[in-house]
Amino acid sequence: MTPDVANSVANQANARTLRKELHPAQVLTYFGHDPEIIGRLRLSYVSPFRDDANPSLDVFRSRSSEWRVGDFAEGWQGSGIDLILRFEPNWSTDQAIDLARLLYATQLSSGIEYDTSAAVNQCEFR
Numbered sequence: 557m558t559p560d561v562a563n564s565v566a567n568q569a570n571a572r573t574l575r576k577e578l579h580p581a582q583v584l585t586y587f588g589h590d591p592e593i594i595g596r597l598r599l600s601y602v603s604p605f606r607d608d609a610n611p612s613l614d615v616f617r618s619r620s621s622e623w624r625v626g627d628f629a630e631g632w633q634g635s636g637i638d639l640i641l642r643f644e645p646n647w648s649t650d651q652a653i654d655l656a657r658l659l660y661a662t663q664l665s666s667g668i669e670y671d672t673s674a675a676v677n678q679c680e681f682r
Contacts, residue, residue, distance in 0.1 A: 559665045566661035571637065571649075574656045578636035580615045580625035582659040587643050591615075603627050605642060 557565070569577075581591070584601060592611035593600035600611035605627070612629045626633035634642075636659070640652040 557664045557667065559661070562661045562664035565664055566657045569657060569660055571653055574653065574660055575635035575637055576622045578656050578660045579623050579663055580636045580639050582663050583636045583639045583643075583656075584615070584625075586655075586659055603630070606630065 591599040598616040601613040
């Protein structure tokens, strides 16, 4: 998808679409974090929110086919928008959605299909 089309699609995306389709890896990469473990069904990161000796912040697809991120050691789970708000706790939801749209446009224009098995073979995913 061309950048212009990706921007147009992303700017029209509502919060529900962004929660479902924005891959949390885009958010984590934006904030300077790379996966430590790339598995067939999930990515694992060292948590940027606490001391974490073992990568326990996981990116995965839920049963309802939404991209989710969760730290099971903390008992926290959310969408890419929720993750943005964890990095930027003083932001409003509207500010988080604006950044989510920007990151979603980047995701769409990258051409990467974010199903974990396909993305593992594409170096841009890392």
